[in-house]
Amino acid sequence: MTGAAACLAGFEGIHVVIHGSSGCYYYPSTLIGAPLYGTFILENEVVFGSGDRLKEVIGDLSGKGGRIAVITTCVPSVMGEDISAILPENDIILVDSPGFAGELETGYRAALAALSPKVDPKRKGVNIDGVSLSDPFHKGNIAEVTRLLRMAGIPVGTVFCRDWAEMAAHAAPFTIGTNADFASGVGNSLGGTLGIPALRATFEQLERELPEADASRVFEELDLAEGRVIGVCDRFLRRHTPPSVAIFAGAAYADYAAETLKAYLDAEIRFVGTRNEPPAGKKTGYRREKANDLGVVAERIREAAPDLVIGSAFEQPVCPGAAFVGLIPPLQDRVRLTYPPLAGTEGTLRFVEEILNTCMDRVKRRSVPER
Amino acid sequence: MTSNPLPASTCRTAGCTLTGALSVVTQVTDTVTVVHGPGGCTHHNFSLLSATALDNGRPALPPLVSTDLRETDIVFGGEEALDRTLTRVMNGNPGAIFVLSTCIVETIGDDIEKICQAQQGCPVIIVPTAGFLGGSFQAGVNNALIALAAMAESSAPNGRVNLIGEKNLEYEVEENYAEVSRLLSLLGLSVNLRFVRNITTDEIARLGAARLNVLRDPALIPVGEYLNSRFGTPYITGFPIGLSGNSSFLAEVAKTCGINGTDAVTRERAREGELLEKFHDLAGEGVFFSPLPPDPEGRIAARDLARNVGLRFSDQGNPVPVPVIPPVGLAGTERLLHRWRRAIFA
Numbered sequence: 171m172t173g174a175a176a177c178l179a180g181f182e183g184i185h186v187v188i189h190g191s192s193g194c195y196y197y198p199s200t201l202i203g204a205p206l207y208g209t210f211i212l213e214n215e216v217v218f219g220s221g222d223r224l225k226e227v228i229g230d231l232s233g234k235g236g237r238i239a240v241i242t243t244c245v246p247s248v249m250g251e252d253i254s255a256i257l258p259e260n261d262i263i264l265v266d267s268p269g270f271a272g273e274l275e276t277g278y279r280a281a282l283a284a285l286s287p288k289v290d291p292k293r294k295g296v297n298i299d300g301v302s303l304s305d306p307f308h309k310g311n312i313a314e315v316t317r318l319l320r321m322a323g324i325p326v327g328t329v330f331c332r333d334w335a336e337m338a339a340h341a342a343p344f345t346i347g348t349n350a351d352f353a354s355g356v357g358n359s360l361g362g363t364l365g366i367p368a369l370r371a372t373f374e375q376l377e378r379e380l381p382e383a384d385a386s387r388v389f390e391e392l393d394l395a396e397g398r399v400i401g402v403c404d405r406f407l408r409r410h411t412p413p414s415v416a417i418f419a420g421a422a423y424a425d426y427a428a429e430t431l432k433a434y435l436d437a438e439i440r441f442v443g444t445r446n447e448p449p450a451g452k453k454t455g456y457r458r459e460k461a462n463d464l465g466v467v468a469e470r471i472r473e474a475a476p477d478l479v480i481g482s483a484f485e486q487p488v489c490p491g492a493a494f495v496g497l498i499p500p501l502q503d504r505v506r507l508t509y510p511p512l513a514g515t516e517g518t519l520r521f522v523e524e525i526l527n528t529c530m531d532r533v534k535r536r537s538v539p540e541r
Numbered sequence: 542m543t544s545n546p547l548p549a550s551t552c553r554t555a556g557c558t559l560t561g562a563l564s565v566v567t568q569v570t571d572t573v574t575v576v577h578g579p580g581g582c583t584h585h586n587f588s589l590l591s592a593t594a595l596d597n598g599r600p601a602l603p604p605l606v607s608t609d610l611r612e613t614d615i616v617f618g619g620e621e622a623l624d625r626t627l628t629r630v631m632n633g634n635p636g637a638i639f640v641l642s643t644c645i646v647e648t649i650g651d652d653i654e655k656i657c658q659a660q661q662g663c664p665v666i667i668v669p670t671a672g673f674l675g676g677s678f679q680a681g682v683n684n685a686l687i688a689l690a691a692m693a694e695s696s697a698p699n700g701r702v703n704l705i706g707e708k709n710l711e712y713e714v715e716e717n718y719a720e721v722s723r724l725l726s727l728l729g730l731s732v733n734l735r736f737v738r739n740i741t742t743d744e745i746a747r748l749g750a751a752r753l754n755v756l757r758d759p760a761l762i763p764v765g766e767y768l769n770s771r772f773g774t775p776y777i778t779g780f781p782i783g784l785s786g787n788s789s790f791l792a793e794v795a796k797t798c799g800i801n802g803t804d805a806v807t808r809e810r811a812r813e814g815e816l817l818e819k820f821h822d823l824a825g826e827g828v829f830f831s832p833l834p835p836d837p838e839g840r841i842a843a844r845d846l847a848r849n850v851g852l853r854f855s856d857q858g859n860p861v862p863v864p865v866i867p868p869v870g871l872a873g874t875e876r877l878l879h880r881w882r883r884a885i886f887a
Binding site for chain 2: 196270272486499
């Protein structure tokens with residue numbers, strides 16, 4: 171349900187209604203930071219039907235313009251009401267996305283499918299996908315990938331899912347991604363933007379597919395950025411042993427983090443736990459498995475005994491002695507006002523910067539004698 | 542809640558019973574709470590509770606386990622999943638296990654009581670919660686407090702005071718505790734039990750030993766009544782609110798406990814005057830409340846405070862924040878006045 175809300179609420183002009191109890195409403199409303207509406211159903215509506223209540227809420231929204239999306243939560247989903255029959259006169263986007271149906275990514279995909287996005291062959295530019303309001307890096311990612319595309323003279327097509335609602339039906343023929351866990355499947359995918367090697371490959375593809383594109387300045391920037399990353403990592407390695415790392419995130423971000431740390435810091439990747447199902451068939455040089463149960467996560471951290479943990483505020487308290495870098499929500503340990511990227515050149519620079527500073531802070535902390 | 546317009550009906554927005562109960566039971570540190578429902582119900586509460594713990598400088602993960610019901614469990618019943626989860630949790634030898642239900646479980650009609658009664662080992666306590674089916678957030682808090690109170694036996698009086706139902710999700714919970722403890726100490730009283738905040742199951746045993754229960758706010762009166770009927774403990778209905786709250790709180794505690802509180806009340810009244818003097822520069826400034834607190838008690842406390850410091854109400858004035866939950870005691874009032882000064886002059 172939260173994944174579906176994160177997808178649809180990203181489109182301007184769609185009013186998202188969470189059809190369920192108040193408790194179901196609060197989590198997506200706090201996580202995704204976009205306006206949501208709720209039916210806040212009560213016991214009598216579970217017993218006698220929730221249709222009137224849903225009509226009431228839809229009625230309140232009908233004068234606001236735009237489309238209405240209804241996302242059903244667990245109880246309405248099992249009540250078996252035919253919601254499309256309840257609201258036949260409205261052009262409703264209906265997403266059946268109860269919590270027991272799967273993970274956040276499942277709901278996101280179901281919602282995007284319900285929106286029926288289409289490619290418009292005449293649309294110029296390249297779409298950006300992988301954007302989810304639940305991702306703390308999504309704003310930074312959009313800004314950063316937009317900057318790189320403009321540097322290459324490529325207009326931005328539709329941003330999935332952070333755009334005007336009508337743009338979903340007019341996507342450009344090509345797409346590049348910021349996070350494969352939320353891939354749209356719309357248009358011909360030309361690659362990702364997580365990490366410098368992926369950026370190089372993607373912009374080479376863009377130059378091949380789009381004759382008007384000139385990515386030479388992007389390649390220059392990538393070379394320069396990679397040189398800086400190698401320089402600071404090499405300096406770090408002159409004094410420190412590479413960190414041993416446990417990573418917990420969605421599969422795409424987790425793999426990016428592992429590959430970046432391996433490539434530039436010769437880090438020992440002791441464990442990668444993914445919250446969602448990792449892509450089948452992809453070979454990695456490290457142990458990777460799905461781990462979305464905190465008991466399992468704690469056990470894997472104990473086994474791995476890493477000196478750097480990358481993940482969320484859930485993993486942080488499990489390993490108080492290790493350095494910690496936040497990668498996925500919830501990130502609750504400090505004030506955050508800026509919108510940093512993880513994708514693009516700036517994303518990698520910022521990520522490596524944070525890793526090194528955190529590791530060095532840990533070394534300093536451990537070397538200060540207790541008073 | 543977000544500020545976007547929602548269909549008007551306060552009974553619909555009174556929060557989730559499950560969240561209310563979890564804010565209480567997860568504060569019993571040697572226990573594990575099993576949430577019988579889909580993983581999402583646990584996940585979002587886990588996130589909220591761990592964020593609150595971090596805010597309060599106690600980065601501990603809440604002891605929560607989900608039965609993680611999937612579609613087949615919803616179709617064929619979730620009792621097996623509950624039984625399996627309880628067995629696994631029991632292996633960790635917790636002090637007690639709390640079992641909380643969710644909306645979907647109440648809808649499909651799992652017999653939670655039967656499964657819990659069959660468990661061998663530590664106490665397994667069912668707390669009635671079921672999201673919208675169980676009532677409001679406050680109902681969850683009250684149900685959990687009463688369920689926990691049932692674990693206590695009568696014990697010899699120790700002359701101390703219980704704090705009942707502190708708002709564990711409140712950002713200023715420790716500051717409010719410090720203020721109330723300070724006030725009690727002015728009367729020679731000390732806190733017997735924070736019921737329930739950061740305690741163990743063993744500590745619950747001394748719940749009935751107190752001479753007085755101080756409720757966090759009047760919404761807890763059913764809990765106060767329950768404790769009064771169970772242990773004969775009198776109660777007062779709330780923490781001190783606003784500028785003059787401290788002196789009236791002291792007077793009420795002193796009267797209920799049969800203590801002479803005249804000196805303490807006089808000293809606290811003097812501090813009220815000192816606080817107003819500290820913020821005399823606010824006098825004459827035009828303000829309006831933004832947003833207006835929904836709670837009438839909060840509105841009255843804020844209005845009284847504004848008048849006392851000499852602020853003028855004006856639509857053209859500076860917007861000043863008013864907390865949803867009124868500030869506790871002089872300490873809370875002083876923090877609020879600093880926020881008002883920032884809003885007026887910054």
